[in-house]
Amino acid sequence: MKKRVELLAPAGNLEKLKMAVQYGADAVYLAGKLFGLRTASDNFGFDEMKEGVSYAHEHGKKAYLTMNIIAHNQNVSQVVPFLEEAVQTGIDGVIVSDPGIFQIIREAQPDLPIHISTQTSTANYRTVEFWHRLGAKRIVLARELSLEEIREISEKMPDAELEVFIHGAMCISYSGRCLLSNYMAGRDANQGDCAHPCRWRYHLVEEKRPGQYYPIEEDSSGTFVFNSKDLCLLPHLPELIQSGVTSLKIEGRVKSSFYVATVVKAYREAIDAFYEGRFQDVEQWMEEVRKVSNRSFTTGFFFGKPGPEAHNYNTSSYIRNYDFIGLVTGYDEEAGRLIVEQRNHFRSGETIEILPPEGSFTQLTLKELYDEEGNRIESAPHPQMKVLLAGIPPFPVNSILRRRTITGNTGKTAESGL
Ligand code: SF4
Incomplete structure (x- = not known):
């Protein structure tokens, strides 16, 4: 077999x-x-x-x-x-x-x-x-x-x-047979340095009228032909x-x-x-x-x-519905608190999801947050700061904390398919 x-x-x-x-x-x-x-x-x-x-x-x-x-x-x-x-x-x-x-x-x-x-x-x-x-x-x-x-x-x-x-x-x-990035940005996609011009926004210019950009539009967002x-x-x-x-x-x-x-x-x-x-x-x-x-x-x-x-003709931005807000690094048995390394700002009262490496995710509301010294905090002021969450059961190390994106924002274009 x-x-x-x-x-x-x-x-x-x-x-x-x-x-x-x-x-x-x-x-x-x-x-x-x-x-x-x-x-x-x-x-x-x-x-x-x-x-x-x-x-x-x-x-x-x-x-x-x-x-x-x-x-x-x-x-x-x-x-x-x-x-x-x-x-x-x-x-x-x-x-x-x-x-x-x-x-x-x-x-x-x-x-x-x-x-x-x-x-x-x-x-x-x-x-x-x-x-x-x-x-x-x-x-x-x-x-x-x-x-x-x-x-x-x-x-x-x-x-x-x-x-x-x-x-x-x-x-x-x-894949890889593209010189757009070399030509437009001097960065070689075949050396791992693509600037992703295929995701950029393009206009039309007539050679005798430099600086006059004619829109080529699917709609008001522009056109992302590549x-x-x-x-x-x-x-x-x-x-x-x-x-x-x-x-x-x-x-x-x-x-x-x-x-x-x-x-x-x-x-x-x-x-x-x-x-x-x-x-x-x-x-x-x-x-x-x-x-x-x-x-x-x-x-x-x-x-x-x-x-x-x-193709996506409307935007080169990412759709991003969820933010990665933290990573479980341990559990304080004595205090009954989940230890998390913050990756994106979060605060008590927010509804989040915790995704463990195995099994399905759990949705819950953040209650009390503490810093490493045991002080009660409403939110963690620094990125990568350790935050302890009370009232949440243990989850395996490296479980992911995520939250539905509040503004429905999109990320910037950054990656290629090489
Ligand atoms: S992502 Fe691919 S197609 Fe786009 S510019 Fe880079 S090498 Fe070219």
């Missing part, structure tokens, strides 16, 4: 790695200080990498290292020394896109599993065969594939591990799992711990429900993924080439 599908989550830093593991990921992917396509995420030094990989292994999970930049000459000599240290941390594999880096790794660490990044835009079974014959263990398929194409590749290449993206931001181009909605394949997990893929990947190493935990937990529960024959009531999981920032959802290329419905 085929192994259960892997749920693979982003780990932008150590905290996010631990949250992903606790909330149900089977594996995480992370970047070191070199070669990973994410300059905006914190990324891991080797000591942290070792701690993160050990944490994953202690919980029976895997950790893969991304090395998927488009490499230039100056990068070549850095590969082996970087890799030697990375291997010492116990990583379970590396994700690469550059054939030169692939070759160097095969020569230097022949036993290290290599995954071929989505940056290679692998979109047919012969390309999968090409990488598989060269010794790649897994191929991350291009995001621009339909279910039918994924099925066909899986049938024709049963021995190759296939990985597909199931959730997160999308590029307007084939602004893709976020991918969400949660309702289609059964078809995807039955297609024979090995791993389901969530995008977003620069997203928050709150985002990672919430999305991972929703997919974990949905995948488990599928294997237990109770994949119904998809809305319960969709409701959860809607509670973290998103640009509303699309199925991308899953059912064929997407039309205008896959």
Whole structure:
């Protein structure tokens, strides 16, 4: 029987790695200080990498290292020394896109599993065969594939591990094959430094009338012609799992711990429900993924080439219905108080939800708040301050406190689909 599908989550830093593991990921992917396509995420030094990989292994999970930049000459000599240290941390594999880096790794660490990044835009079974014959263990398929194409590749290449993206931001181009950011901001998307100009607002200018901006508008908000909605394949997990893929990947190493935990937990529960024959009531999981920032959802290329419905023409801001307000760090048994690290301002009297790593969330009203010295407070004045909550039962460490966004505000655009 085929192994259960892997749920693979982003780990932008150590905290996010631990949250992903606790909330149900089977594996995480992370970047070191070199070669990973994410300059905006914190990324891991080797000591942290070792701690993160050990944490994953202690919980029976895997950790893969991304090395998927488009490499230039100056990068070549850095590969082996970087890799030697990375291997010492116990990583379970590396994700690469550059054939030169692939070759160097095969020569230097022949036993290290290599995954071929989505940056290679692998979109047919012969390309999968090409990488598989060269010794790649897994191929991350291009995001621009339909279910039918994924099925066909899986049938024709049963021995190759296939990985597909199931959730997160999308590029307007084939992933990574975009020079907008280089051209407009001098920042290289293929080196992990995308400025996201695909989300910017555009006007029309006639060349002899500089400074006269003609609006191109869907409505008064403007027009965001390149602004893709976020991918969400949660309702289609059964078809995807039955297609024979090995791993389901969530995008977003620069997203928050709150985002990672919430999305991972929703997919974990949905995948488990599928294997237990109770994949119904998809809305319960969709409701959860809607509670973290998103640009509303699309199925991308899953059912064929997407039309205008896959884009958000009204705004490039996120929809954000809930705020991450705190993280449970312990419980004071003697005083009967839940210990929380504040992440966003909250005060007594507010209705909040507490989401533990396992089980459903609890809604409750905050009663008495105390600081670490035992003084009663109405709210915590400093970010990251420890706050003790009276009258609330114990919850596991790293349970999330969230609150419906008061103003219904939206976040600023910040992330890409690389
Ligand atoms: S997010 Fe993707 S499509 Fe948008 S500018 Fe960056 S690389 Fe290009």
